Amino acid sequence: xxxxxxxxxHMLVDSINKFIQNDYDFETRRxxxxxxxxxxxxxxxxxxxxxxxxxxxxxxxxxxxxxxxxVMLMMEAFGRAxxxxxxIPTVIMGGRLVETLGNPDQKAALLAxxxxxxxxxxxxxxxxxxxxxxxxVGTRATAVGDGxxxxxxxVMVLNGHAADKLLVTARTRGSLxxxxxxxxxxxxxxxxxxxxTPYPTMEGGRAANISFNNAPAELLGDAxxxxxxxxxxxxxxxxxLGAEAVGAMEVLYKNTxxxxxxxxxxxxxxxxxxxxxxxxVDMFMAHELTQSxxxxxxxxxxxxxxxxxxxxxxxxxxxxxxxxxIGQQAVQLHGGMGMTDxxxxxxxxxxxxxxxxxxxxxxxxxxxYGRVA
Numbered sequence: 001x002x003x004x005x006x007x008x009x010h011m012l013v014d015s016i017n018k019f020i021q022n023d024y025d026f027e028t029r030r031x032x033x034x035x036x037x038x039x040x041x042x043x044x045x046x047x048x049x050x051x052x053x054x055x056x057x058x059x060x061x062x063x064x065x066x067x068x069x070x071v072m073l074m075m076e077a078f079g080r081a082x083x084x085x086x087x088i089p090t091v092i093m094g095g096r097l098v099e100t101l102g103n104p105d106q107k108a109a110l111l112a113x114x115x116x117x118x119x120x121x122x123x124x125x126x127x128x129x130x131x132x133x134x135x136x137v138g139t140r141a142t143a144v145g146d147g148x149x150x151x152x153x154x155v156m157v158l159n160g161h162a163a164d165k166l167l168v169t170a171r172t173r174g175s176l177x178x179x180x181x182x183x184x185x186x187x188x189x190x191x192x193x194x195x196x197t198p199y200p201t202m203e204g205g206r207a208a209n210i211s212f213n214n215a216p217a218e219l220l221g222d223a224x225x226x227x228x229x230x231x232x233x234x235x236x237x238x239x240x241l242g243a244e245a246v247g248a249m250e251v252l253y254k255n256t257x258x259x260x261x262x263x264x265x266x267x268x269x270x271x272x273x274x275x276x277x278x279x280x281v282d283m284f285m286a287h288e289l290t291q292s293x294x295x296x297x298x299x300x301x302x303x304x305x306x307x308x309x310x311x312x313x314x315x316x317x318x319x320x321x322x323x324x325x326i327g328q329q330a331v332q333l334h335g336g337m338g339m340t341d342x343x344x345x346x347x348x349x350x351x352x353x354x355x356x357x358x359x360x361x362x363x364x365x366x367x368x369y370g371r372v373a
Contacts, residue, residue, distance in 0.1 A: 037206075048117030089163075092237045096236060133177075153212070168186075238297075238312045326352070
């Protein structure tokens with residue numbers, strides 16, 4: 001395996017690092033997270049101008065022709081600053097699903113405005129009883145003339161509050177957990193029969209619960225055969241989210257080491273005490289192990305098939321365990337200040353905690369890892 005970054009990958013990461021250094025200090029992030037939109041529309045336009053929104057799409061669709069590895073490198077850089085812009089919901093979960101399932105007309109209509117930063121998407125797949133399982137779908141699609149109407153409820157729709165169009169999983173046939181009969185539909189967020197209930201998430205993000213009551217919808221791709229594509233795109237999103245977590249873990253353990261070098265107790269920096277040194281080493285090792293798992297998941301994703309599924313789930317399990325450990329140790333070593341808004345430690349800890357629950361928690365992916373051949 002080749003772990004050397006290409007010149008294009010170095011340039012991509014460098015451009016993101018410069019953006020974070022010049023335009024995205026932590027006070028800016030705090031202000032954006034507290035706003036009604038939850039991110040900066042100006043920053044999103046900048047992402048489009050710099051070509052970041054085109055990275056995962058094929059050149060034939062107007063994209064850069066990048067892979068999950070390129071996205072992984074981007075998200076690791078974003079994670080260091082806890083960037084709130086909805087790259088994963090719109091570009092990965094939304095755009096990549098359109099690219100995978102859509103017909104040529106649908107790709108032309110939806111991908112170009114996404115790449116240009118003019119269209120926000122959200123994937124509504126999770127339901128109150130599904131617990132992260134994309135095959136558990138109770139929302140129903142009913143054929144009406146040349147189109148469909150949808151009825152059902154979706155929860156924890158990332159970027160659902162700001163999306164212009166929704167990609168909604170629904171059943172055209174079968175029972176609640178059948179792997180066959182699941183389709184994806186494009187729904188206007190402002191359409192009649194669509195009720196969006198937005199809310200802030202605990203780590204400073206935004207999501208929404210969305211109800212559909214005979215809402216008009218357009219079928220994306222073929223009816224009843226969408227689950228494999230949904231799982232593939234969700235695995236890409238898992239790798240992207242996990243890479244963001246790796247970036248956040250790096251900042252958290254490095255900030256903790258710096259704090260322990262300056263905080264004095266009994267006349268000495270607390271970093272001089274051997275027990276605390278052991279804790280910091282354990283934090284470093286947990287980050288390194290998670291980063292190695294990230295590289296493995298990204299490279300296995302290029303191979304596709306069952307090996308890609310196992311690697312993605314293994315990575316998500318490691319992210320959940322390491323994120324909890326590093327976050328808890330950082331808070332303990334900072335003391336009570338670790339959970340106040342005075343320092344950024346609490347924000348990173350809350351984001352890492354939320355990441356464990358997103359896109360299937362540790363228990364879900366551990367079980368999935370055991371099921372995949």
